[in-house]
Amino acid sequence: MKISKARIAVVIGKGGEIKRDIEQKLGVKINLDSNTGDCEIQLEQSSAENNPLNVFIAEKIVNAINRGFNPNKALKLVEETYDLEIFNLLSILGKSEKRIKHVKGRIIGRNGEMRKAIEKYAESFISVYGKTISIIAEFSNLQIARKAVSMLINGMPHHVVLKFLENKYNQKKKEEFRKLYKPEF
Numbered sequence: 001m002k003i004s005k006a007r008i009a010v011v012i013g014k015g016g017e018i019k020r021d022i023e024q025k026l027g028v029k030i031n032l033d034s035n036t037g038d039c040e041i042q043l044e045q046s047s048a049e050n051n052p053l054n055v056f057i058a059e060k061i062v063n064a065i066n067r068g069f070n071p072n073k074a075l076k077l078v079e080e081t082y083d084l085e086i087f088n089l090l091s092i093l094g095k096s097e098k099r100i101k102h103v104k105g106r107i108i109g110r111n112g113e114m115r116k117a118i119e120k121y122a123e124s125f126i127s128v129y130g131k132t133i134s135i136i137a138e139f140s141n142l143q144i145a146r147k148a149v150s151m152l153i154n155g156m157p158h159h160v161v162l163k164f165l166e167n168k169y170n171q172k173k174k175e176e177f178r179k180l181y182k183p184e185f
Contacts, residue, residue, distance in 0.1 A: 003037040007066045018071045026054035060084050068129025083142055087133040104128050106152050118148050121165035144168045
């Protein structure tokens with residue numbers, strides 16, 4: 001995997017603490033060439049966390065950091081209910097820089113309001129970085145955030161997307177309330 005030069009320092013962290021934290025939590029070894037950005041992740045055989053899936057999880061975390069996420073948000077991917085979704089705007093919209101910039105602006109919204117709304121109502125984290133839009137969320141919330149981002153990419157008005165998000169959020173909260181106060185006979 002290749003890490004962009006601008007994000008190498010973030011993956012390593014201050015004094016190597018982010019890299020070390022990922023390695024300790026997942027029992028992997030991250031080999032990162034800070035000159036070329038080449039990154040290789042291997043399972044640490046001597047570790048107590050000797051699970052082959054941990055290499056895949058570590059790759060997702062490093063990829064999330066590379067896509068512009070704060071390392072603390074990216075580390076949510078250690079939990080098995082969380083997943084990462086990446087929209088590649090080049091493959092969706094083509095090579096038009098103007099169109100990509102327009103869609104990124106739509107997803108962020110005025111003063112970041114649309115992005116904050118998606119993060120709040122879909123209980124997710126969103127990163128608009130380079131020519132990609134990335135989402136970290138629990139699986140059920142990831143579907144809602146994915147749908148909202150797709151609606152924005154396809155040109156739906158912001159108020160329609162906000163209404164969709166509010167409805168999904170309210171449905172989810174009602175269901176949680178029902179589960180919490182459902183009388184058992």
